[in-house]
Amino acid sequence: MAARADRLVKRFGGFAAVDGVSFEIADGAIFGFLGANGAGKTTTIRMMCGLLAPTAGTLSVAGVDVAADPEAVRRRIGYMSQLFSLYPELPVEENLRFFGGIYGLRGAGLDARISEVLHDLDMAGLRDRPAGSLPLGFKQRLALASAALHRPEIIFLDEPTSGVDPISRMKFWRYITRLAKHEGMTVVVSTHFLHEAEYCDYILLMNAGRVVAEGTPAGLRTGIGVRIFETGPAPPGALPAVRRVACVRDAYAWGRAMRLAVDEGTDAAALGRDLRAAGVDAGGISEVPPSLEDVFIRHYKQ
């Protein structure tokens, strides 16, 4: 077990930023904290990294009780914070040398590891570039490389893809997967992008300091208690009418179409009849597998 939290709490004054969160993280997993801003992701990660003392609950990371020995935890992990600061005037390679040095890497081992991470992140040609002159996507890749350089048992990545372009985001996830599957690291990552949950082996969905849902991406899709249908292009103003239909639990715009969460006992034919009776002409209706967005919308509403 890479980490375990039991009824973890963090209060700032009277306010509980993390309010009784429990989880287990398997060795080698890509474990995702998912949630909107303010959900408590960063606070949880900072406690796990031994940077912030929990108010209550127990927490062990890499086999170490974090409250008892935060320093031991910090040596065994890598941490890419949301506000990661590189040395902007130093070249890419020197930034990596600096972080490698902190963790005791030197000599030929450090040289080889720097070459390896730069190659894996498609940054081999950027060694001599001042870090500050890189586009944001490459700065984030460099920050990730710095956190992974010493091959920690567990690497924590706090919203590593925020503000990053789609190509860099894809590269990022490819590298994260590589760290877990080829280098044997446990990856703990937070994101507010719901679709990024797909890259995780296990997801903890947080809201206002609590866990509102958890599971594998496949597991979360089952048992949400509704069937999901997509309509054709909908006329303006159709959504409010659709929401008044008895079997419809939820409806939202999906491009020009609508996406409907409907009682489990309702099939496409019955739904079509109900919509027509409500005066809504929404073209062809087809059932679709629930996306993680559908899952999370259901959980947030409950």
Ligand SMILES: Nc1ncnc2c1ncn2[C@@H]1O[C@H](COP(=O)(O)OP(=O)(O)O)[C@@H](O)[C@H]1O
């Ligand atoms: N040092 C602090 N003092 C007071 N409130 C804080 C502090 N850090 C975070 N918070 C509050 O705790 C809540 C959770 O914050 P955070 O863990 O950063 O969430 P997330 O990373 O999911 O956006 C937010 O409401 C935030 O304003």
Ligand SMILES: [Mg+2]
């Ligand atoms: Mg955060």
